[in-house]
Amino acid sequence: MLGETASDAGLPLKLRKEVERFAIYFQREFEYPVQEFTAKEKRPYTAYLLSESKRRVWIGACCFRPQSGVSALDRETLRWIWLHPYYRMKGVLTDAWPKLRADHGDFLVEPPFSPAMRHFLLKHNSSSEFYSFYRNVG
Numbered sequence: 001m002l003g004e005t006a007s008d009a010g011l012p013l014k015l016r017k018e019v020e021r022f023a024i025y026f027q028r029e030f031e032y033p034v035q036e037f038t039a040k041e042k043r044p045y046t047a048y049l050l051s052e053s054k055r056r057v058w059i060g061a062c063c064f065r066p067q068s069g070v071s072a073l074d075r076e077t078l079r080w081i082w083l084h085p086y087y088r089m090k091g092v093l094t095d096a097w098p099k100l101r102a103d104h105g106d107f108l109v110e111p112p113f114s115p116a117m118r119h120f121l122l123k124h125n126s127s128s129e130f131y132s133f134y135r136n137v138g
């Protein structure tokens with residue numbers, strides 16, 4: 001379930017720090033060289049915190065940027081998403097997806113994809129103009 005929405009315009013620092021915490025977990029799990037989000041950064045973004053159904057705890061986060069980090073595409077892209085392992089494969093992203101599509105249109109999900117994300121995109125995003133890209137990128 002989608003919780004708070006942030007932009008550089010004004011989510012409280014406390015919540016931006018929550019997004020940063022999940023960005024750190026994302027970086028650690030995938031051994032990325034860069035941390036994808038910091039609470040005090042000034043670059044434009046829209047970030048979401050994800051909560052469990054009773055909205056008592058944050059269980060993950062995701063972040064959009066106005067442009068691709070890996071191509072010249074001038075379109076909003078989903079740069080990263082990370083869910084606590086306990087909450088994976090329980091439909092959280094499936095539930096959030098319509099809202100993300102409504103807010104950001106037919107956005108590109110940035111590669112590289114985890115196997116889970118690629119499965120998700122192939123199963124639940126077949127209407128996207130990027131579908132063949134997702135199919136061809138391993």
Ligand SMILES: CC(C)(COP(=O)(O)OP(=O)(O)OC[C@H]1O[C@@H](n2cnc3c(N)ncnc32)[C@H](O)[C@@H]1OP(=O)(O)O)[C@@H](O)C(=O)NCCC(=O)NCCS
Pocket residue numbers: 060080081082083084087088089090091092093094095110112113114115116117119120121123
């Ligand atoms: C990828 C991620 C965001 C998916 O969110 P989720 O809430 O677990 O996804 P859902 O439960 O809504 O899954 C829906 C579909 O995604 C696919 N999927 C999700 N996790 C999968 C896995 N581990 N293996 C295979 N397919 C998976 C399936 O197609 C599933 O559909 P189905 O249940 O009808 O078969 C989440 O697993 C996650 O945070 N993983 C770690 C971080 C990550 O991989 N981020 C993306 C980096 S590109």
